[in-house]
Amino acid sequence: MILLLDNYDSFTYNIYNLFIIWGFKVLVVNFIPCSFDISKFAGVCLGPGTGSPLNYPSLIFWLSKIYLLVPIIGICLGHQLLGFFFGYYFYTAKILVHGLLTLVYIRNDILSFGVPCEFYVIRYNSLFIKAALGALIFISYSKPKACMVFRHRTLPIVGIQFHPDSFMCLYGKKILLNFLLIYEIA
Template structure:
């Protein structure tokens, strides 16, 4: 499988690249700003597209929204952190300030057993974010896992378009079985 990672020039990009490298797939890293070059690569490689983490809010990443709008019906997408917020916003969620800003904090999340049937009921993950997605209307094509105490959305899975996003960093060594989570979605859902 070809995996194309959209690089938003965030220091976590190296961790994201490394965790995908460990899945034994072909990895390509693209600069989110180079729209014309990237469109050619996307069409040629027919990849799973990973929208990686980045700094600041989603509004400054219009080109990444363009890729999602153009290709979500044709290619699989996986979002991490900022990528989660971009995918969430695209599918009708509102992005807002988190009740509690978390940078490098371990939190426990509850997993949806429909997706995570071979995992514990809850796991510890690492979060680095001050923004979150909030559900603003009934969106039926989503399966959502929530954080225990605050009920902040941590995972969105769009079954119709086979798109998944994680607010937490699955690439962190402190996220419980991050590599296993990636492999699960590569093997079973995308």
């Protein structure tokens, strides 16, 4: 079963529907109590939401309790939360891009299997994770060097900045599915 954290964003249910179509059982929650038993779940998806990682201190604390126990994927705000959790800075984009197509580039990586090196995505974000050396490998960028996808060097943790659930994003679903298959989430 997948635990899908809804950060009060309507796009969460697009992601939920993808998981259901692919045959996964999903529990959607809006709030994680401190005593939550993560052992019942094969994976966690930190869904999109509003604001910045600084608005979610209890979620950052919760991540500190579970990040070694279960595969995690973060989408949009979830991507930013994971980057921030692992010590990366985030910054505000010079130009806001909400609901617009953006060309991204992805390097050859286990997550990009079956994905062309260039494709279009839909973005709804104004924050980016700043590239730096550390625990995360940045595998996809938009111009000017804004991280669109990362994975942890050793842990089953992935972040996707754009909305893989969008009907205009042809290969985002493939990256999301690759994560589920690579880390054997069933």
